[in-house]
Amino acid sequence: MTISNLSSRIPGFHRMTTAERLEAVAAFSGLDGATVAQLGAPGNIDPHLADHMIENVVSTLSIPIGIATNLRVDGKDVLVPMATEESSVVAAVCNSARQCYETGGFVTSVSGNLMIAQVQLVGVPDPHGARLRILERRDEVAAICDGCDPMLVQLGGGFREMEVRVVPSLGGPMVVTHLIVDTRDAMGANAVNTMAETLAPSIERWTGGRVLLRILSNLADRRVARARATWPAEAIGGAGVRDGMIAAYHFAEADPYRAATHNKGIMNGVSAVVLATGNDTRAVEAGAHAYAARDGRYTSLTRWEAGADGALVGAIELPLPVGLVGGATKIHPTARACLKILGVTTAAELARIIAAVGLAQNFGAMKALATTGIQQGHMALHANNVAIAAGAVGEEVARLAATLVERRAVRQDVAVAELERMRGARTA
Structure with missing residues (x-):
């Protein structure tokens, strides 16, 4: 499989098998066989290396790495690795980026290193x-x-x-x-x-x-990354959706109780890329939240407004002290593989892409909140986790998850009972 013209728009990417997705990413990023093998290895870290990264090692914890598609950053298409355990995070970035792709995607800048x-x-x-x-x-x-x-x-x-x-x-x-x-x-x-x-x-x-x-100091306010993007009103569901999203931003800007959750959603995307590239998630998170309170009260990291043509315009600014050399970014083979996928050559480039992901993540969360509510999409994806936890295997996972969503009861007790019913009907 090859990706023509190096476009991050990969139709049906979410429907591919894991192997097919890896093949598509390898073609896009020009990955060599060793890097593909590293990404394809289930544990993908040598025990000897793990034992020398931290103290008292007994095991490693594998976190899924998903690929955010559809991103165009400063005129260049990129595929973005995201390491996270939370359902719907990667999908939200893909969908958000797709809706502003035709208007040029994301424009970014950095204040320095x-x-x-x-x-x-x-x-x-x-x-x-x-x-x-x-x-x-x-x-x-x-x-x-x-x-x-x-x-x-x-x-x-x-x-x-x-x-x-x-x-x-x-x-x-x-x-x-x-x-x-x-x-x-x-x-x-x-x-x-x-x-x-x-x-x-x-x-x-x-x-x-x-x-x-x-x-x-982790308040790295001399190392700020910025991103902005434009979403046409017709691409997001009309002026009503746009105004609802702006009202959601106004809520976060005014109220620290809302701002904490608003910014946590942004960090869902930011921290996922930071983790995938072997950077320090705690440093980035601490700096971002401190930056959100730099004027004496805690508020939104993003800004949203209507443009002269009625489009929705979003912007984000946050400190992003990330690197390409030193620490896990240099020695963890999967982090190095993720950096190869991104194709970045400077820390500033990496920070710009992370800022774009944070803005896309925020767009996705606010649009869901302003329309169907956050649970509809999130729970549809979370249903797979509940099905697996209930004991479903193979094709049972998708069937059971679909049933839970249809019943609007994505709960462990319901999943266990429904799985028993499914298996009983199959053997009857």
């Missing part, structure tokens, strides 16, 4: 004076930081700037130095943490204070 490390200083009698003494040493700070990672400097990264703040706290004022570092195609945690720890003794010497914490 800058990460922040914090050095906490306490015990100085003159915190404002200490702040200035640190700022006066900028060139020394730059030399110390760049000396920690000459390879990063050779690649065009390294120290860029510093900020020093006096932060009021329950224990009195503390002086906090921010080291702002270009980490290029690495997520950068190890690099900036090393710089902060190396710089600490100098800050103590310059100020007479005592350094405590020396670590990165």
Whole structure:
């Protein structure tokens, strides 16, 4: 099977067998035989590698990797691997992307690759004076930081700037130095943490204070990714659907109780791509939620409005500190295979695609909420899980799932009883 013109529009992709889908992805992404074999292996991680990734290893947990189709990002068609256990997440992105494909898909940008490390200083009698003494040493700070990672400097990264703040706290004022570092195609945690720890003794010497914490901030607001897209009103069901979705956004923008679930839905898509590529889901999630509260109250990560032509226009901004080198992105073979599918060559490209997926995910959730409700589509897919949990095998899974959906009773007790009835009727 070959995919013509490298289009992410693959008709019937969800109806293919697993092997057929993998073949289609391999053709699209030009994967070699070893990569295809890695993706096709049921466990797909060597026990020796797992034992050296974390401590006390006894096993591995395989999470399904689905492919989001229909995505066009900055004029280029991409297939996006998503690792998730939750039903309907991948389908929502596929459907959302399809509905804006003809209007150009997603347009993205990034603010840069800058990460922040914090050095906490306490015990100085003159915190404002200490702040200035640190700022006066900028060139020394730059030399110390760049000396920690000459390879990063050779690649065009390294120290860029510093900020020093006096932060009021329950224990009195503390002086906090921010080291702002270009980490290029690495997520950068190890690099900036090393710089902060190396710089600490100098800050103590310059100020007479005592350094405590020396670590990165996961509020990576110097590493923001953005995406926008347009959905014609007729493509999504008309002006009524559009206005209902905008009202749903207004709810999330105004109310933190709604915003928490609204943003969780966005992160369903974001975290699935982050996980598939071996990046740090917890860092990305922490930064995104902190960014949603950056103005003093927790609110939506997305913005939705009606364009001049009546179309629905959506946009997203969130920190995306992801990398292509270092950590699991470099050593986990399946993460490397997923990066090959994406075809990205820089961390910025990866962040742009993830932002587009987050916006698509949000569109799908809001459209469902504003029309049929979230459960209709979600429960139809979740019914398969319930059927398997009840003991269904082979062709029984699809039959039992369809029955549960038809009865509007996607429940474990109903599934068990219905499976017994099905089997009894077959043997009668």
